[in-house]
Amino acid sequence: MRIAIIDESRARAAIIEEGLRASGDHEIFLITERLGLARRIEETAPDVILIDLGNPSRDMLEEYFSFSRAVARPIAMFVDQSDEDSIGRAIDAGVSAYVVDGMREDRIKPILDLAIRRFSAFSALERELEEARTALSERQIIDRAKAILMQSQSLNEPEAYTRLRSHAMETNRKIVQVAEALVTAHDLMNPDPKTPGAEEGSKNE
């Protein structure tokens, strides 16, 4: 089968391509450029088109598909009436599929299912990255809180950390929550940006 993958995220498109290649004897076309999109589709004449749900070009494509009805093989959104659930999952995963007229549902379904799995896996990966970024910023907050304690209470770094940790344990909160409260209170009472801690935190921003 000829499958076109339209996705502005090159990385995600590659992950889906790899999955499809492994799943069968398909000819796969990656389209990551917006310009000339309709022309590329015309040239490649795909049986199935997978496109990310968030792609702003979808309205243009649907217009092209409706126009193409007159000139070539009609293309319509893949709507499996017997399985509304799989369309729902596709939207969840962020992918939509268009197929040429006459394609049998049982041939499309495995491709869509694979795209759904790969899209979901990619989203999970992105979430993990986001969490890693959050963890990084949490460390910066804790560093700032430590700096404030060191300056205002004349503590060394391990002492400052111990103070934060024991307060967190006593109040049944996370260290980052205690640190956040401390930094907020400190900023409120010292609106001057040159106060200690503020400099400390801003250097990493």
Add this chain to the structure above:
Amino acid sequence: MSRPLVRIGFLPLVDAALPILAREHGFAEAEGLDIQLVRDMSWAGVRDRLLYDHSDAAHMIAPLALATSLGRERAAVSLSVPFVLGLNGNAITVSAELGGRLLKENDLGDPAIIGTRLKDIARERKQTGRPLTLGVVHRYSSHNYMLRYWLAAADVHPDNDVRVVTVAPPYAADALANGEIDGMCVGEPWNSVAVEKGIGQIILVTAQIWRRGVEKVLAMKSEWLADNEPSTHALIRALRLAGQHFVNPENWAQNAEILARAEYLDGSATLIKRAISDRILLRQGQDETHVPDFMFQYRQAANFPWKSQALWLYSQMLRWDDQPWSKAEAEIAEAVFRTNVYRRALAGLDEPMPSASKKVEGGISGTISAGSSQSPLTLEPDLFFDGRSFDPDNIPDYLKQLRETQ
């Protein structure tokens, strides 16, 4: 008890303001409702989420709500529009080069005069084999129908003399810059973005083509509405308060800031405020121009879902898809606009409630007092630029007249 949650899909456009403000200013909460806003990047995305229950309601281009209910290009799903989110607010922006030829004045043009100039240029360009190409946001959009109405009235056939293509608003300025399109009819802030980048010039606003043109609507599946009528009423009351807030000049700056946030339009508050305040920068190097009624989001029962507006859109759908009028389809189209739900939701409030559900569109040239209960309703001119009016009860004749003149 927790408040019911309504998830509302939207595209990042200035006219998504009312649902956003209903949430941000606590109007929804005061009506006992929680609103969650779900942003998409294409109308296809907004529609898919609505049809597959990933949202409960949506900010939607009005013709798309009709096309979905009529089953154009896919199986029909009945949608309901109990509230209009606003009138107009779109503009036609062209490349600096084309703008220079169409418009000499430092002001908005006269649609008829610009149309005549465009006609000459369109003929010229057609002969070169590279016809003028104009972008719209969706084939089932008021942008498409307003642009085509203007072109046809100026004796420029939108399919034969020029090309009308769909372009995603976020790409519109780029498409104009690299010559993919010569002009576009899009919503704000995208015209202003093109002007700000020095790529384009605003030559007309859609309010000049039809002074009271229906634009975005609140759409939901009819099935969902039937199961959630109390929540729908609460939502309509909250949107009404948001509309009042939106048109008050004291709130313009603050509302522009809210809409500009990353989770909403993720854009420039300065540009957004231009549309909100009806003060538009038409091109680089001049001052903002006051464009009365550029956006018309609340006054004069602007949010009432007049069935005649749905029928005008249906007439244009037939006109440009070259399909025959059908009584059954016309009934479906007018039934999408749910005047009864609007009436029930705002019953007893100090809000004009039109006595009629249809009116002749483009028939008011002065200021009139219209039949209304609860509070008086004054209507100001609602004309089409060519002076033609639309009788919703006689679409076949209207279409015949339009075909004869073009």
